[in-house]
Amino acid sequence: MAAEIRAFIDHHFRHFNAATLKDAAQGYETFLNAGGRMMLTLAGAMSTAELGLSLAEMIRAGKVHAITCTGANLEEDLFNLVAHDRYVRVPGYRYLSKQQEVELLERGLNRVTDTCIPEDYAIRKIQHLIETHWRDAKQEGKPKLPHQFCYELIRSGRLKEHYQIPLEHSWLVAACERSLPLFVPGWEDSTLGSIFTSLCIRGEMSPAAMRGGIDYLLELANWYREGSARHPMGFFQIGGGIAGDFAICVVPMIRQDLEEHVPEWKYFCQISDSTTSYGSYSGAVPNEKITWGKIAGDCPQYVIESDATIVAPLIFAYLLGR
Template sequence: MKMLEFVLKNYKNFNARATKDATLAYWRHVEAGGKMFWAVAGAMSSAQLGITLAPAIRAGLIHGLSVTGANLEESLFRLVAHHGYKDFPEYRYFSKEDDTRILDDRMRRVTDTSIPEDEAFRAVEKFIVPMWKEAAAKGERRFWHEYFYDLVTTIGEDVYQGDPEECWLLAAARARLPIVVPGYEDSTFGNIFASHVKLGECDARVAKSGIEYMADFYDRYRELSASAGGAGVGFFQIGGGIAGDFPICVVPSIKYDLEEPAEPWAYFCQISDSTTSYGSYSGATPNEKITWDKLTAETPMFVIESDATIVAPIILSALLECRENPAEANRLIAASTAQG
């Protein structure tokens, strides 16, 4: 249990301490039967978070997701176009002319890596646009992620370039995890969809709206709460923005808008490098969420002010070790706690 032991031995103070405490509280929560809902912003799929996120889904450590439209599609891109990606480790020293050359090479840079236009966007477009048009012809309406669920589970393995075991979208689709994709219009395929609507080649109604996502999420949240057997549903957030803001509102909305009872979020952790500042919702401390009735004074709360591409794989790796050998994990945790 190398990662868990490493965290227990070395992570004593500051953000390291928060990482350790959040990991142990996460493990206690799911071991007690609790569910964990993840909110994933940023460009985590391009950063290959799927290497640890996909196994965590398969291990039953993640029970629902809120992701940006970009993270949804970019998980698929990594599966079908992995060999076409190009990395730029010296991106900090690029000039405008350097980035113009990347554009001319039909690449789209995301920090130190890049998505290939033809192998990713245009290749996937050939599959998904006919799905939208078929839905329009049949008068069907579906949630945005459902098109991607169907696509990722039906394309042939002959088109794989990335490791399917590292594709979190494929793992989530196979597990039929509940997903919300708020603001999916703000993604490459959201733009492609809009263009086909503008040209009269597709009906905008084939993709259900964000309002319909929330209306459906009321039921999904209550299902997760019921299946948690009293342990509740936790909220694990990477980054800020709509991926986190949208789903965490479900609890107060059920209580105040539907005027029905709702179990509070039972755990909260956010990994973010956004600094706390005036009006910075992404950098707001968890206590502020108490005033909006999203969290309570009893909710275990953790803020890890660090890079999620570093921290999240560490947490997930330690949790996977706990899941694989819970007795040994609990022994190590108890020994570490006794030592202080």
């Protein structure tokens, strides 16, 4: 199937955003063939949009070498893994009345665009399972990063009886299998982050059990310094926001603040349906990043102004199709 999609793109995608999609995919492939290592960043609601269907295969094929994601994307892949059959799709979500939204709330359905995450079967189920690992970290005095707790939960086998999708469809399971470096800035801005904080307020948990953003930036700096000493480093950004901005800023931090020389990112692609304009947080054009020392002036740059749920699987299929 991937080979057929690749041939379709090669034949039909010749102009405008379609041509940029093909150019970006070919540039990604050229970059990997030259020994490059790719950072992929996930903003938006990509896990609930089931991007894992294609991203997991990319991870297992060794075409993604690290991921920076929001706390929502980290947890929502777990939610989907254990509660997929209980999700409710709302095709006509654009036309819901306020009363219909209230009715979804009363049914325990948290809406993410056209899909509702079931509170009890997804969020509370994961909470009860992962809370044990949080409490162990507190008791043992061994704090961990948010994604390390997720990896620990997956490896414990305690989720197996709850799986509702094939494991090959979960990008987080694929990342766990490969011990992929993950970076989750602003994890507190997530459902599990809120739950963890509520436990701290109650006195049942301690903030010291959870490592946070500075720890992630330290880990990211080490990853980039070690990787860029041997490989060109690339940046594939889905959406905008903290996932993209946090990761790409590691280069000027090392170069300008730490005063060490590391090369800039050598490939850059952003998929966003945000209107591209100077000053737009999600849609700032790549040239602006040159002035901040994030990407080099000769870095291949691609901006695809379209829905990532359409574009990313096509690019992934293209790369997997040879």
